[in-house]
Amino acid sequence: MKNKKLLWNLLYVFVIIGIGYFIYLSSAHVNYIWRWKNIPSFIVYNSQDTIDSPVSGIVENYKNKTLYIKSVKGKIEALKVEHPEVEKGQVVDKDDELGYNTHYRSGPLLVGLYMTLKISIMAMVVAMFLGLITGLMRISSNPLLKNLALTYIELVRGTPLLVQLFIFYFFIGTVFHLDRLVSGVGALSVFEGAYIAEIIRAGIQSIHKGQREAALSLGMNYYQIMRHIIMPQAIKRTMPAMAGQFISLIKDSSLVSVISITDLTKAGREIITSTFSPFEVWFTVAFMYLVLTYSLSFLTQIIERKMAKSD
Amino acid sequence: MTNTIIKAENVYKTYPGGVEALKDVSLTVSKGEVVVIIGASGSGKSTFLRTLNRLEKIDSGKITIDNMEITNPKIKITSLRSEIGMVFQHFNLFPHLSVLNNVVLAQTIVKKRDRKESVEIAMELLRRVGIDDKADMYPGQLSGGQQQRVAIARSLAMKPKIMLFDEATSALDPEMVGGVLDIMKSLAKEGMTMVVVTHEMGFAKEVADRVIYMDEGRIVEAGTPKTVFSGAKSERLKQFLSQIL
Ligand SMILES: Nc1ncnc2c1ncn2[C@@H]1O[C@H](COP(=O)(O)OP(=O)(O)OP(=O)(O)O)[C@@H](O)[C@H]1O
Numbered sequence: 001m002k003n004k005k006l007l008w009n010l011l012y013v014f015v016i017i018g019i020g021y022f023i024y025l026s027s028a029h030v031n032y033i034w035r036w037k038n039i040p041s042f043i044v045y046n047s048q049d050t051i052d053s054p055v056s057g058i059v060e061n062y063k064n065k066t067l068y069i070k071s072v073k074g075k076i077e078a079l080k081v082e083h084p085e086v087e088k089g090q091v092v093d094k095d096d097e098l099g100y101n102t103h104y105r106s107g108p109l110l111v112g113l114y115m116t117l118k119i120s121i122m123a124m125v126v127a128m129f130l131g132l133i134t135g136l137m138r139i140s141s142n143p144l145l146k147n148l149a150l151t152y153i154e155l156v157r158g159t160p161l162l163v164q165l166f167i168f169y170f171f172i173g174t175v176f177h178l179d180r181l182v183s184g185v186g187a188l189s190v191f192e193g194a195y196i197a198e199i200i201r202a203g204i205q206s207i208h209k210g211q212r213e214a215a216l217s218l219g220m221n222y223y224q225i226m227r228h229i230i231m232p233q234a235i236k237r238t239m240p241a242m243a244g245q246f247i248s249l250i251k252d253s254s255l256v257s258v259i260s261i262t263d264l265t266k267a268g269r270e271i272i273t274s275t276f277s278p279f280e281v282w283f284t285v286a287f288m289y290l291v292l293t294y295s296l297s298f299l300t301q302i303i304e305r306k307m308a309k310s311d
Numbered sequence: 312m313t314n315t316i317i318k319a320e321n322v323y324k325t326y327p328g329g330v331e332a333l334k335d336v337s338l339t340v341s342k343g344e345v346v347v348i349i350g351a352s353g354s355g356k357s358t359f360l361r362t363l364n365r366l367e368k369i370d371s372g373k374i375t376i377d378n379m380e381i382t383n384p385k386i387k388i389t390s391l392r393s394e395i396g397m398v399f400q401h402f403n404l405f406p407h408l409s410v411l412n413n414v415v416l417a418q419t420i421v422k423k424r425d426r427k428e429s430v431e432i433a434m435e436l437l438r439r440v441g442i443d444d445k446a447d448m449y450p451g452q453l454s455g456g457q458q459q460r461v462a463i464a465r466s467l468a469m470k471p472k473i474m475l476f477d478e479a480t481s482a483l484d485p486e487m488v489g490g491v492l493d494i495m496k497s498l499a500k501e502g503m504t505m506v507v508v509t510h511e512m513g514f515a516k517e518v519a520d521r522v523i524y525m526d527e528g529r530i531v532e533a534g535t536p537k538t539v540f541s542g543a544k545s546e547r548l549k550q551f552l553s554q555i556l
């Protein structure tokens with residue numbers, strides 16, 4: 001039994017290797033030249049900052065990566081220089097190059113990843129808010145609130161996100177003079193809010209009606225029941241679905257690149273125009289999305305396990 | 312007349328599905344009285360109980376609690392409900408709150424007592440029902456009988472004038488029933504007004520001032536336990552009693 005499992009797992013590894021080899025062969029077939037060497041520098045790169053002398057004077061000493069320069073007025077200036085290009089005793093003029101320091105800087109892909117994360121978090125916060133309100137309206141007995149919620153949910157779920165994004169950017173954005181980032185976050189929030197509303201509705205309806213009745217019989221009002229009895233239980237129950245929705249949101253956010261927001265996807269496109277390495281760049285971009293979504297699902301698993309313990 | 316605390320007059324209730332759950336039900340309960348309602352499944356016992364704190368709206372008729380006509384739609388029932396304690400068959404404790412907080416929560420947000428006072432009241436009541444050593448546990452960690460005792464404490468914390476029990480012991484293991492019934496008996500002795508739906512005929516005989524027999528949405532017979540149990544007039548009640556005793 002155990003041996004059989006091992007066999008299947010080995011087979012899995014072979015299949016994966018096979019697929020990788022197939023991709024390699026296909027690229028060789030179109031005479032694709034792989035240039036992985038440059039890719040890391042699009043994530044982080046080492047930049048050199050040259051250090052110029054602030055004064056005219058003489059190099060007194062170099063110790064602990066620090067240059068000591070005695071100015072003509074006799075004052076000692078201390079400067080941090082990792083790679084000096086002057087020697088002890090050398091005479092320097094003001095603004096002469098003394099050497100350089102190296103710095104790790106975020107490459108365009110990392111900057112894009114940061115933008116993706118920022119957009120996703122902002123959109124998630126707004127979407128949660130929208131979803132909570134809509135979810136509550138959706139289960140309201142008031143026909144006005146209920147129908148408004150239903151209309152919103154149906155409109156959003158029945159049209160493609162890309163189209164909604166264009167509407168937000170070209171129509172709403174133009175009318176209200178919205179910045180492209182606001183348009184992007186707005187469209188994403190409205191889109192995800194409709195799905196979150198359904199998650200919240202399902203969560204609330206999954207709470208046994210006895211909970212509400214017990215709270216009512218103790219004299220609590222609607223708000224108190226929602227706040228203290230229903231929502232705490234519903235939110236706990238919807239955690240996995242919420243996490244899934246957040247992961248979807250991160251992936252959906254790649255569409256904002258079409259309205260020229262430089263997120264991870266747009267950064268990828270820009271790099272390709274200058275490097276002609278589409279395969280490497282797209283694989284890297286995909287991998288970076290994967291890191292984001294996978295860490296998120298890992299995190300929620302930990303939280304869920306912690307929460308399960310408190311039961 | 313001044314001694315009347317519950318007065319239901321000609322109450323009718325039909326559920327949206329078309330079931331006529333209550334047909335012309337009238338009942339008057341005096342302060343300190345213990346009324347036990349018996350009847351077959353589906354006869355409308357729970358429905359009637361739930362109209363008394365307006366968990367269920369009625370179609371016609373009138374219900375007055377402590378001189379307040381609660382079926383009048385103009386009456387704000389929300390906080391009035393706390394004057395009427397209700398104990399459910401399935402306890403309905405709040406699973407995300409500790410035992411203590413189950414008893415404390417409504418005191419602080421409905422009665423606006425400060426937390427310290429609420430905790431003191433809660434601990435005293437939990438001691439009374441014998442669960443004070445489990446105050447920090449969660450409902451899921453307690454047995455059914457213990458949960459029901461917490462639920463009783465939770466209702467009592469609101470200092471209700473009336474307690475309603477809807478088959479409070481039906482979901483319990485047999486060995487747990489006695490403990491819960493004992494608490495209900497001691498409440499009755501202290502003069503609490505109680506309306507109790509139960510299948511525990513022993514309890515009815517021992518504690519009830521009056522027994523009401525309901526059938527198909529009507530009150531068919533009513534009287535002292537003795538007259539109802541040994542002097543049943545209708546065939547349906549005789550049949551019901553023979554099944555249950
Ligand atoms: N929410 C509801 N919607 C529609 N019909 C209902 C509802 N609740 C109860 N009923 C129906 O109303 C009738 C009376 O129900 P009720 O629960 O009051 O009976 P009961 O005497 O408490 O029965 P049991 O002993 O089974 O608890 C039944 O026929 C039942 O099916």
Ligand SMILES: [Mg+2]
Nearest residue numbers: 356357358477
């Ligand atoms: Mg019932």
